[in-house]
Amino acid sequence: MKHKLLSFFVGSMILSSVAFAQEKKVSGRVTGADGKPLVGVTIAVQGSNIATQTDANGKYSLSVPVGKVMVFRYVGHSDKTIIVKDGQSLFNVSLEDQNTALDEVVVVAYGTAKKESVTGSVTSVSAKDIEKRPVTNAFAALEGSAAGIQLNNTSGMPGAEPSIRIRGFSSLNGSNDPLYVVDGVPFGGNISDINPNDVESISVLKDASSSALYGSRASNGVIIITTKKGKAGRSQVNVSTDQGFYSRGIAEYSRVNDRQFMEAMWMGYRNNLLTSSSTKYPTTQSANDEASKSLVSNYLKLNIYDKDDDKLFDANGKLVSDAQIKSGYRDDLDWFSEVDRIGHRQNYNIDGNTATDKAKVFYSTGYLDEKGYIKNSGLKRFTGRLNAELQAKNWFKYGFNLAGSHQISDRISGSTDDAGSFTNPFNYARSIAPIYPIHLHNPDGTYALDALGDKQFDNGESTRLQYVGRHTIWENELNSDQTIRNTVNGRGFLEFKFLKDFTFTLNGDLNLRNSERRTYNNAVIGDGNGQGRAARNIYRYKNYTLQQLLSWNKDFGKHHVDVLAGHENYSDNWSYLYGYKTDETFAGKTDMVNFTKITSLYDYQEDYRVESFLSRARYNYDGKYFAEASFRRDGSSRFSPENRWGNFWSLGGSWIVSKEDFFKDALRVVNDLKVRASYGEVGNDESANKYAHLALYDIDQNANMAALYKKQNASPDLIWETSSSFSAAIETRLFQRANLSFEYFNKQSQNLIFDVNLPLSAGATSTSSAVSTITRNIGSMSNRGFELTFDVDVLKGDGWKWNIGANATWLTNKILALPEENRENGIIT
Structure with missing residues (x-):
């Protein structure tokens, strides 16, 4: 027995020595x-x-x-x-x-990949590109950087979310916004809450092949944001600041001057006399005389010239040449000078990172103060972030990302909701006649001062024919429209490696947002005239995502296989409280307690959930031939149980021609050449409201008793909007200096969702009532076009280069089918 134990001990030592x-x-x-x-x-x-x-x-x-x-x-x-x-x-x-763009590593759906292996259309922007631009929103760095991407600042207000369109429109009634993904997880918050200084890269997935793995929410493309992580090396802290000034980027429209306006008004007034009062003014001369005599007193109401009302025009309706604007009015007719200003932006950031063999940490804090180019508009934003990864074992890694923001934004009423509204300051200043002053004036043109010796705004009750009782500058000074938003976003992950080639990852993401909009309309002029009013819009958002991902990577000689399978849950809860009170007690006090009458008070909440199963397989042979296939099955709470699930998929392939032996002689000129093509189908449920498949009822009162009334017909047959997309491209690098790509794309959108009128025979008593319509899948449309991207290193030196680039997109959006007309007369399917 002792001999056996000794033999085992010696054998173990030998094996250990061999292993060592x-x-x-x-x-x-x-x-x-x-x-x-x-x-x-x-x-x-x-x-x-x-x-x-x-x-x-x-x-x-x-x-x-x-x-x-x-x-x-x-x-x-x-x-x-x-x-x-x-x-x-x-x-x-x-x-x-x-020396090749194909070696670049880009972020794709649920992972990363070398650009040479990507079979779909992917564009990326790095942190260096973002740092070159003093932007409030990281997405602003995409503008002009990639073909097929259109950004529009819809309001011009500081902090406003831009409207982003990737290769046009996919839906007529639903959202055309892309899906936003932050650090691998679909993001349900506001992108403006993310500090651009925290962003490591942005990837844009433009076609079905690259985005189909995100399924139902990817029909408009996907934008993936990756935030910064700790980097190996010495710990470091960075402090940065930038300040700047800005103004309107688009010049104002040309407008008529005061003389042109007066003569046009004379002509219109004269013609009206000839047509509507032909008995009283039977001849052109009689109408001319009356127009010259009474235009100001009967119509315009104000004469800013140094001539009497009946001495302003000659016999042909031209303003007499020696008529001059009274000196007091000359400097008081430019409404734009009191509406806009030079905006000022100041931004401060502190960030740092540290890393060891076992841990990586990145932290940051930022403060932004932006005064808009419209007076009384602005944004203040405070942000903070902590990203950490820890390698506990060779086979186990975990980490978390924690971010928060506090944002205060002031905006001008009407500027975001309706650009054509008279409450919009630019529209008001553009539309008001060039003869109407900002302030009240005495008959001799001097300013009419109040008891304190200050100028008084003119509300137009006795001096204007337009905008009577309104004054955009005065209202802007007295009113307020402020939104306060607080956000917290947390993400955690666990990563396990096992059986050599397998990785299992658990991701969890929670996003919380509280937003309160405080609106005040004064009791002196405008919408609150006479009583004053205040409103509160309080929003509460909570959404979370849970992911379970299993991946397998294996090399077999020159063959490489990469397989991913996963499950994902997304849950979104939104609650809303609105309160509206009138009859203020103390002027200028905006708190709700200052108002005595409750005019409106209501609240509601909405829930939305998506469950998904996903898979992807990627294969490449010898780094030359690449193939990829993906499949996703989504179930959305917007649809009835019978139509809840949708299947979405993609296929793609690429070929690195420049790696072939027959291409060696051309490598001195064409350094890289890649061709790719892909086809796929993705879905969209955003066109349907969150309870589209149900009949909805509202609660009201009748004779002081509770009553229910129908507000929505059920649409149980509603199904997903779908988009089928094909794309093909050539990507090349020339003379180790220039990159050129050309891509064709064709996207067909089917089963577009519309509200259509029911025939009167179906029981609808009015075509304008909510129950006179039902939601159906009816429309279709197509997007097709070409993209061209080119850049060249004009000069290169030791550690620097001068690169210029350009891109162009040709796009045609065509509506192929719409709901039939005259449904109320009996046409129904």
Whole structure:
């Protein structure tokens, strides 16, 4: 027995010695092409979980089994592989700069990929591109940076969310906004709450092949934001600030001057006399005389000239040449000077990062103060972020992202809701006649001052024919419209590696937003005239996402396979409270307690859920031929149980022609050449309201008793809007200096959702009532076009280059089918 135990002990020692001899510690230094050390280079051992990063001096060390392959990877540089051989422990490596855009690593759906392997249409913007522009919203960096992307600032107000369209419109009644994804998880908050300084990269997925894995919410494309993480090397803290001034980017429309206006009014007034009072003014001369005599007193109401009312016009209706504007009026007719101003922006950021072999941490805080170019508009935003990753074991990693923001925005009433409204200051200043002053004046043109010697605004009751009782500048000074928003976003993940080639990831994301809009209309002029009024709009948002993802990566010689399968839950809850009171007690006090009469008070909430199953398979052979397929099944609470689930999929392939042997002779001119094509189908449920499949009733009162009335017909047959997309592209690099790509795309959208009128025979008593309509899948439309992107390194030097680029998009949006007309007369399907 003792002999057996001793034999086992000696055998174990021998096996341990053999195992120990098979693994050795290696070290070295990694530099760039210029010989300078590279910080944060990832060194990974193929087929294992062994990995590390270089320190601030570009040095590294790790234990590697003999015969294994070490892979050195660094952003902007080509990968390098080295086989660890017995007898060598020092490996100094120099990484070459990437000379090809195909080596670039981009963020795609549920992961990353080299651009050469991407079979769909993906555009990316890096942190360096964002830092070049002093933007409030990170998406502003996309403007002009990529073909097929259109950004519009819908209101011009500081902090306003831009309208983003990717390759046109996919729906007529629903949202055409893309899906936003932050750090791998669909994001339900406001993008303006994210500090651009925290963004590492932005990827735009433009076609079905690249976005189909996001299923029902990807019909308008996907924008993926990746925030910064800790980087290897010395801990560091960065402080940055920028300040600037800005003004309107579009010049004002040309308008008639005071003389042109007076003569046009004379002509219109004269013609009206001839047509509507022909008996009293039977001849042109009699109408001319009356127009010259009574235009001001009967119509315009105000004469700003140094001539009497009946001496302003000659016999042909022209303003007499020596008529001059009275001196008191001359400097009081420019409404724009009192509406706009030079905006001022100041931005302060502090961020830092630290990293070891086991942990990476990034933290930041920021403050933005932006005064808009419209008076009394502005934005103040405070942001904070903490991102952390910890490698607890070789097989287990976990981390979290925590971000918050506090935002106060002041805006001008009417400026965001209706650009044509007279409450919009620009529309008011543009539309008011050029003879009406801002302030009250005495008959001699001097200012009419109040008891304190101050100028008085003119409400137009006795001096104007238009906008009587309104005054955009006066209202802007007395009214207020402020929104206060607080947000908290938290994400956590657990990552397990097992059986060598498998990775299981759990992701959880929670987004909370509280927003309160405080509106006040004064009791002196405008909508609150006579009593004053105040309103509160209080919003509460809560949404969360849970993901379970299993991936498998395997190399078989020149074959590489990458498979992903997962499950995802998304839940969104929105509650709303509205209160509206009138009859203020103390002038200018905006708190609700200052008002005595409750005019309106109501609240409601909505819930929305999506459950999804997803899968993707990617294959490449020898880094030349790539194929990808994805499938997703979504169930949406917007549809009836019978029609709740939709299937969405994509297929794509690409070929790196420049890696073929027959292409070697052309490499001096065409350094890279890639062709790709893809087809896929995605869905959209945003056109349907959150309870579209149900009949809805509202509560009211009749004779002081509760009553129910129908407000929506049920639409149980409603199904998903779907978009089928095909795209094909050629991407190339020329003379190691220029990049050129050309892409064709064709997207067909079917089953578009519309509200259509029911025939009167169906029981609808009025075509304008809510129950006279029903929601149906009826319409279809197409988007097709071309994209061209080009950039060239004009000059290159040691560590710098001058690159210029341009892109163009040709797009045709065509509506193919709409609801039939005259449904109320009996046409119904």
